[in-house]
Amino acid sequence: MPREKLQPGIVHLGLGAFALAHTAVFTEDAMLAANDPRWGIVGVTQRSDTVARQLVPQDGLFTVAERGEGAVPLRVVSSIVEAISGRDTPERVVARIGAQSTKIVTLTITEKGYRFDPQTRTLDVADEDIQADLAGRPPVTAIGQIVRGLQQRATGGAGPVTVLSCDNLPANGELTATLATGFAAALPAAESGPLLAWMRDNVTFPSTMVDRMVPATTEGDLAAIEHELSARDEAAVVAEPFKQWVMEDNFPAGRPRWEDAGALFSDDVAAWESAKLRLLNASHSMLAYLGLLAGKETISDAVAVEPFHTACRRMMLEEALPSITLPAGLDGEQYCDEVLRRFANPALGHTTAKVGSDGSQKVGLRLLTTVRGTLDAGRAPRWAALAVAAWMHHVAGTPAADLNDPLAQGLQAALPVDRTADTVVPALLGFRPVVDLALAGNEDFRDLLLHWYRIIETNGPDGLGNEINHG
Numbered sequence: 295m296p297r298e299k300l301q302p303g304i305v306h307l308g309l310g311a312f313a314l315a316h317t318a319v320f321t322e323d324a325m326l327a328a329n330d331p332r333w334g335i336v337g338v339t340q341r342s343d344t345v346a347r348q349l350v351p352q353d354g355l356f357t358v359a360e361r362g363e364g365a366v367p368l369r370v371v372s373s374i375v376e377a378i379s380g381r382d383t384p385e386r387v388v389a390r391i392g393a394q395s396t397k398i399v400t401l402t403i404t405e406k407g408y409r410f411d412p413q414t415r416t417l418d419v420a421d422e423d424i425q426a427d428l429a430g431r432p433p434v435t436a437i438g439q440i441v442r443g444l445q446q447r448a449t450g451g452a453g454p455v456t457v458l459s460c461d462n463l464p465a466n467g468e469l470t471a472t473l474a475t476g477f478a479a480a481l482p483a484a485e486s487g488p489l490l491a492w493m494r495d496n497v498t499f500p501s502t503m504v505d506r507m508v509p510a511t512t513e514g515d516l517a518a519i520e521h522e523l524s525a526r527d528e529a530a531v532v533a534e535p536f537k538q539w540v541m542e543d544n545f546p547a548g549r550p551r552w553e554d555a556g557a558l559f560s561d562d563v564a565a566w567e568s569a570k571l572r573l574l575n576a577s578h579s580m581l582a583y584l585g586l587l588a589g590k591e592t593i594s595d596a597v598a599v600e601p602f603h604t605a606c607r608r609m610m611l612e613e614a615l616p617s618i619t620l621p622a623g624l625d626g627e628q629y630c631d632e633v634l635r636r637f638a639n640p641a642l643g644h645t646t647a648k649v650g651s652d653g654s655q656k657v658g659l660r661l662l663t664t665v666r667g668t669l670d671a672g673r674a675p676r677w678a679a680l681a682v683a684a685w686m687h688h689v690a691g692t693p694a695a696d697l698n699d700p701l702a703q704g705l706q707a708a709l710p711v712d713r714t715a716d717t718v719v720p721a722l723l724g725f726r727p728v729v730d731l732a733l734a735g736n737e738d739f740r741d742l743l744l745h746w747y748r749i750i751e752t753n754g755p756d757g758l759g760n761e762i763n764h765g
């Protein structure tokens with residue numbers, strides 16, 4: 295399809311490696327299959343403008359390099375029609391969301407980008423940036439940009455639109471709806487009343503499950519791609535061959551025929567999402583923290599440690615699977631084996647540091663859900679507790695300045711100077727943004743955490759290996 299024919303139908307917030315290797319690829323394939331040029335993507339970088347700066351001189355074009363078994367040759371993707379910095383030009387983002395040509399707003403802004411209280415799943419209105427956006431400055435938060443854009447649509451008659459969260463969060467559509475509605479409701483009454491009424495009739499927030507492992511691109515990746523392409527591509531991304539997208543079909547202003555590109559439309563997205571979060575993402579986090587502990591740089595190195603592989607598999611099969619309801623047609627055991635096989639892809643270079651980042655935003659959703667489910671069933675969450683203990687050890691052993699977590703300062707402040715199992719476990723169980731009161735008070739869980747933490751403390755990764763093998 296000639297590039298100049300593409301029209302901007304989608305605004306994507308959070309233009310990072312994942313959006314390039316997943317959303318942009320599915321969308322290009324859908325446009326090509328249906329010969330429908332209406333779904334060009336306006337990509338918006340949020341906190342860092344790096345990807346926009348890389349894409350602008352390349353006219354939005356970038357390479358996807360699949361790595362691993364079944365990889366297809368390098369591919370240049372052309373579905374990004376514009377790349378803008380949301381940090382530097384927020385008014386432009388609002389105008390794009392407010393434009394009649396925009397029919398869908400997609401998001402991959404990371405868990406922390408939603409600025410919500412994990413216990414209530416409501417907007418964190420105490421957040422300074424949310425407050426400033428509510429006060430009327432050009433908005434810098436994603437939720438602020440969306441709602442200000444919706445306000446422009448409402449007053450300008452731009453018509454209905456779909457907001458599609460593609461982040462690793464359970465019920466991500468419902469959550470995004472709650473946060474956008476919460477932002478609109480917090481505006482002055484003269485603005486919020488009409489806006490909320492318009493949103494009810496014109497905006498949908500379907501839920502999605504997205505899956506493709508996309509590591510941060512390294513200089514080594516860029517050099518290898520330059521060699522293969524005989525051209526330098528600063529915006530190139532690498533990804534595993536596997537990709538999956540499941541979503542609810544509720545798009546009042548239309549959508550690309552993503553099903554022609556392999557996406558699945560389903561009424562059971564919640565089951566797909568919890569399977570992915572509680573099996574794949576949970577064991578990804580487990581491997582990240584165990585791997586960091588053992589000095590393993592990548593997920594493939596970590597999963598190659600036999601006891602770590604065993605612990606992951608047992609957490610998935612014995613604790614996560616029994617506490618979730620799988621979507622129809624998905625074989626749980628096969629899924630777990632496939633996940634472990636994908637983790638072992640040596641060509642991907644997904645670092646334990648990246649997967650282990652932002653633990654305060656992920657541990658609750660990926661691991662504590664399984665801890666609760668297993669305890670509720672009257673069983674001991676032995677393996678999920680190991681993953682949580684490894685996270686606690688990582689937090690306690692990393693200086694605040696090096697801890698890649700939006701709550702790094704709060705976590706460090708919660709910890710005592712003298713850091714042993716007996717001080718760290720109760721301190722982090724008391725860290726309310728991550729652990730709720732009921733779970734923090736559960737003695738069985740606390741004892742399991744102490745058990746694993748002490749083994750890590752006294753015998754390190756080797757002692758852990760022995761304990762896992764005999765567990």
Ligand SMILES: NC(=O)c1ccc[n+]([C@@H]2O[C@H](COP(=O)([O-])OP(=O)(O)OC[C@H]3O[C@@H](n4cnc5c(N)ncnc54)[C@H](O)[C@@H]3O)[C@@H](O)[C@H]2O)c1
Nearest residue numbers: 308309310311312340341342402403404407461462507508
């Ligand atoms: N990379 C993967 O393997 C993968 C797979 C499935 C889903 N995802 C989802 O996509 C998200 C992004 O992954 P990525 O690999 O593209 O990461 P990335 O670091 O390449 O890009 C993240 C994007 O989010 C933005 N962002 C970061 N902090 C923000 C904040 N506080 N507010 C608003 N925006 C913020 C960044 O500016 C950037 O545009 C993940 O957090 C996850 O929810 C990623």
Ligand SMILES: O=P(O)(O)OC[C@@H](O)[C@@H](O)[C@H](O)[C@H](O)CO
Nearest residue numbers: 462504505506507508575578649
């Ligand atoms: O992207 P995050 O930070 O939410 O989580 C890190 C990884 O677990 C995640 O990106 C997986 O690679 C991905 O979810 C696979 O589809």
